[in-house]
Amino acid sequence: MEHPSSQPADAEQLPTAELAPGLYIVATPIGNLGDMTARAVRVLGSASLIACEDTRVTGRLLHHFGISTRMQPYHDHNAAAVRPGLIARALIEPVALVSDAGTPLISDPGFKLVADARDAGVTVLAVPGACAAIAALSIAGLPTDRFLFAGFLPAKDKARRDAIAQLAAVPATLLFYESGPRLAATLAALLAVLGDRPAGVGRELTKRYEEMVTGTLSVLAERWAEVPPRGEIVVLVGPPLPAAAATQDDLDAALQSALATMKVKDAARHVADALGLAKSEVYARALVIRQGSE
Secondary structure (H helix, E strand, O other), rough: OHHHHHOOOOOOOOOOOOOEEEEEEEEEEOOOOOHOOOOHHHHHHHHHEEOOOOOOHHHHHHHHHOOOOOOOEEEOOOOHHHHHHHHHHHHHEEEOOOOOOOOOOOOOHHHHHHHHHHHHHOOOEEOOOOOOOHHHHHOOOOOOOOEEEEEEEEOHHHHHHHHHHHHOOOOOOOEEOOOOOHHHHHHHHHHHHHHOOEEEEEOOOOOOOOOOOOOOHHHHHHHHOOOOOOOOOOEEOOOOOOOOOOHHHHHHHHHHHHHOOOHHHHHHHHHHHOOOOOOHHHHHHHHHHHHHHH
């Protein structure tokens, strides 16, 4: 555990201290305003400026918590022009970065700002909180020891399937963000490329009509094939299923094919590696097949 003396100037045991200069990456609620942390409220209220995607969205949040800090739009369309000024300011004053909802930089603008700020010597601090991907993972009942967040898949079918194919062998739970109108096409593509894996669809997380529907990809694809759901969506897909054990017929067919061009020892090694079987077992069977063909 970190020693208290090593915590930054805005640590919770110093609630009245001024914020040190730097760039503060502040997570905001993804739906339920009760998920706003006390530290996030204090940082946003004490910062000299808040960089945000949409001042209307962030303005409603600030109004709810009685925060009057000035806002600066920062999004994909103006980032290059605005970024140098934000970095210069963060060197001498506390500047906060928020997204419309959740943790900034998770499928939101901000990566370049953080990278350039660090290169310029700005102190960058995390003010953690809600994140839709992690919230969905925590309640879906899929493996959590390894997971890969892949953001939004491409809109066009071929590009979407190609992107999924690149992830097919990843031994981890896959997480995607998606919109209601595109959900059916995404689930169909996941099923076609990955096979019928366990999966989940989280919708409107932390909000009044929150739901997490789990099942196989085929079940979920059928559920939303006709009527798209509303709200923000997280799609989760379990890791690759274990390969079915090779049968005796599989072993014999593989050996017969290999023995047509290889010596017994080489054929046994090749087939054992391909089918995940013990080399001694495969070699013994290879001898039987070779003798039977002579």
